[in-house]
Amino acid sequence: MELIIPITGNVKHAITLDPTVWIFDDRRIDLDEFFSEDFVEKDEMEEYKERMGKHWSREIMEGATYPPTLKSEKRFEKDKMLSSSFGIVLKPFIHNAVPSANATTFTLITKDEKYTYPLEEASNIIFKFSHNGKPLREDGPVHVLFKDGSNQDSPIRYVLAIQVD
Template sequence: MIVPIMGNVFYSITLDPTVWIFDDRKILLSDAFSDKGRNSEEVDDLELASQRFNREVFDVKMNRPPVNRSISKLEGETILKNSYVMPLHDFIKNAEVKASATHAILVSDEVETEISIADLENGYFLFAIDGKPIKENGPVHFFYQDGSNKDKPITNIKQIIIH
């Protein structure tokens, strides 16, 4: 259920989509290809950054240990009813793709699909359907940011190789 990013990168990293259900960066599948999804990403990033700053500055100054926000029962029930995608931008940025890289290959059981680095970085991985990890044709499905393959995503992705 893990997806390694390797190849022409400074840092090979391993993605674990099974834990993304608790990640604040996830986006509802229904919002991913609308303006609402893109605008909320920017607002969420700013809001998360401000929360992190406040927690680090004010909690440390007052000698309180930082505490992760827990999920309420209602939020937990809502999470388990929806399908989610994860933007790939942060993961590709953390792997630090080398300047000489020209494309990425999404490796599945039977097919290798070549896409541009920009499409990969701006794309989404579907990782949960109805709040559950994707087991059939999983662990993740790839969607282009514009939703052009919304009805036929790239499935069975087992690894990403940067060339």
Template sequence: MIIQIKGKVKYPITLDPSVWIFDDRKVKLEEAFTPSTVPNEDVIESNSKSNKPPVNHSIKKYNKKELLEHSYLMPIQEFVENAEVDKKVSEAILKTSDNKEHTITYGELLESFLLFSIDGKQIKEHGPAYLYYGDGSNQDDPIKGIKVIELR
């Protein structure tokens, strides 16, 4: 299952969350919303401008047991910025697998995370990903079944 980023962007992007388990940018769900791990906006911006995604850089032995015991999130900001968003964009429409639409601000989207793995397994039910706000305010009720992120 894939997620599309489209709308007022220079480059529409298709994301495949099934490969993120090996990405160094992933964050453990249980650590994501603690004060020491919530990303600072300036840190995210400087990291995304100076670092390219770790393609083959992160090939290393993973502790399989650890990967299968944790749930993981991926910060979405870098993917959105790679689409080269129009400067006039102010909101994002999240289209889900149950044909619902959720509107959030562009700023909220940039600070958000996509949950792509629960206990080391790809999300099948209501997948491919759940959206969590960066402040963790919807931890008990994330937006499930994200299929399309349309920027307007």
């Protein structure tokens, strides 16, 4: 099984996605939280500013050395990465490929079928790339989930490529 997903077709830049590195991407979503009732979608820029503000305040108050609380926070994050299920929204990748002005749809090409959606739907599609801390090697490299959770129990599997039309 191939672990990369090309985005090709009616785009300015044909790009290749490597889901194995998304675990380090700040845009990753903890799917256990996301599909719970308590999830609140946050603005990425506001969240970044808040984290940087807290970091800056901590450095001013405590110096550049890492206090014990920061070490335990890092350990907690590491443990979470090794045990949680994660996904990432498709839209930024389609955006980075720069679809042509006349492009209207994208097609998810799987081992058995093709699924076509309007380009606007890319923001409602999540690529699940990790289940319980493990990459999706058997039926992956990603599973396609809808943000509304309607296909959470039966995701689209075996994604081989994305074709923009």
